[in-house]
Amino acid sequence: xxxxxxxxxxxxxxxxxxxxxxxxxxxxxxxxxxxxxxxxxxxxxxxxxxxxxxxxxxxxxxxxxxxxxxxxxxxxxxxxxxxxxxxxxxxxxxxxxxxxxxxxxxxxxxxxxxxxxxxxxxxxxxxxxxxxxxxxxxxxxxxxxxxxxxxxxxxxxxxxxxxxxxxxxxxxxxxxxxxxxxxxxxxxxxxxxxxxxxxxxxxxxxxxxxxxxxxxxxxxxxxxxxxxxxxxxxxxxxxxxxxxxxxxxxxxxxxxxxxxxxxxxxxxxxxxxxxxxxxxxxxxxxxxxxxxxx
Numbered sequence: 001x002x003x004x005x006x007x008x009x010x011x012x013x014x015x016x017x018x019x020x021x022x023x024x025x026x027x028x029x030x031x032x033x034x035x036x037x038x039x040x041x042x043x044x045x046x047x048x049x050x051x052x053x054x055x056x057x058x059x060x061x062x063x064x065x066x067x068x069x070x071x072x073x074x075x076x077x078x079x080x081x082x083x084x085x086x087x088x089x090x091x092x093x094x095x096x097x098x099x100x101x102x103x104x105x106x107x108x109x110x111x112x113x114x115x116x117x118x119x120x121x122x123x124x125x126x127x128x129x130x131x132x133x134x135x136x137x138x139x140x141x142x143x144x145x146x147x148x149x150x151x152x153x154x155x156x157x158x159x160x161x162x163x164x165x166x167x168x169x170x171x172x173x174x175x176x177x178x179x180x181x182x183x184x185x186x187x188x189x190x191x192x193x194x195x196x197x198x199x200x201x202x203x204x205x206x207x208x209x210x211x212x213x214x215x216x217x218x219x220x221x222x223x224x225x226x227x228x229x230x231x232x233x234x235x236x237x238x239x240x241x242x243x244x245x246x247x248x249x250x251x252x253x254x255x256x257x258x259x260x261x262x263x264x265x266x267x268x269x270x271x272x273x274x275x276x277x278x279x280x281x282x283x284x285x286x287x288x289x290x291x292x293x294x
Contacts, residue, residue, distance in 0.1 A: 039293055042130070045263030046120060047293060052283030054241075054264075054276070061240035062117035066196060069114060073202040079228040080205040089207040098189040099213035100204065100225075103177040104150065107198040107252040109270065110239060115252075116259045118196045125192040126260075129184055133257050136184040140251075143179055150176065151250050177215040184253050198252060203227045244272045 050059035084091050119126040140147050153169040185192045191201075204227055206213055212223035247270060249255035258266045268277035280286060 041261050041263075044290065044293055045260060047289050048280070048286045049116075049120065049263060051289055052280060052285040054280040054283065055286065057240045058113075059117070062114055065110060065114050066117065069111075069196050072199070073197070076199075076203045076228060080203075080226075083226070083228055084205065084207055087207075091205045092207060092210050093205055094210070096189050097210050097213075098182070098186055098191075099210060099215075100201075100206075101183045101186050101191070102180050102215060104173050104250065105183065105198055105200060105252045106154075106248050106250045107200065107255070109243070109247040109249060109255070111196070111198050112249055112252060112255045112259060114196045115193050115198075115256050118193055119256075119260070122192075125185075125187075128187050128192055129253075129256075130260070132184040132187075133253065136181065136253060139179070139181040143176075146172065146176060146179075147251070154250055174215075180215055241267075241271060241273050241276050247271065 049055060081091060119129060149172055150169075153165070153172050157165040157169045159165075183191075191197055204225060206223055206225045208222065208224040211217055212219045213225070214220065255270075264277040264280045268274060281290075
């Protein structure tokens with residue numbers, strides 16, 4: 001039996017805020033909790049995602065952000081190639097190589113929203129992710145203590161900004177990679193969301209043999225990888241609702257799944273925007289959709 005990973009109320013929140021889950025993302029007043037049991041929360045969240053005034057703003061933002069992501073990712077790839085060539089090296093990363101797709105992927109909430117929008121428009125990818133997520137969660141459940149330590153160490157690193165705290169967080173990240181748990185966005189070793197993959201994924205290249213990127217390989221620590229900084233301007237200032245603090249999902253698949261399931265309830269709580277869910281759900285267009293579903 002596959003047991004889905006669920007964050008307990010007193011666990012550190014996966015968003016890295018340093019708060020307990022029940023005081024942060026877990027304080028969601030879940031839309032699904034207010035509707036009849038026969039209504040699928042995933043279906044409801046999808047049906048109202050881009051309806052009404054807030055929904056249209058959300059969709060327009062996603063469209064523009066995805067254009068931004070495409071430009072950013074293309075620029076990153078160009079800079080990575082040029083950087084390798086300047087050293088007389090060749091990038092060994094290639095389509096179908098997924099050795100690095102077992103590492104912890106942290107991603108800003110903006111990227112998670114773009115991924116949700118992409119999934120809603122790519123049914124095959126959406127179904128594959130929802131089918132594979134429980135197995136991913138089951139593997140996380142086996143290593144709950146480690147998964148709980150990651151947000152704690154991340155929060156300590158952000159707060160103290162010391163070399164020691166950074167090293168502790170990176171060591172735990174390496175330990176997570178060695179668990180070799182495939183990302184639930186992988187399908188036949190190919191990324192289901194490649195066009196909108198997170199910045200940390202797009203901005204990574206290796207010039208050593210691909211096999212060295214396998215965390216189970218004895219030569220894993222001998223791999224040669226590097227990153228470059230994008231010159232494309234930050235996109236946070238145009239987020240469709242005001243956010244009071246930077247929000248980074250330390251477990252990107254978990255955040256994407258939460259948006260797919262809980263929609264505006266999750267977004268309202270995680271962004272500290274108490275009026276977001278109220279404004280969205282009280283819109284006449286959204287009410288019309290929910291009435292049809294109910």
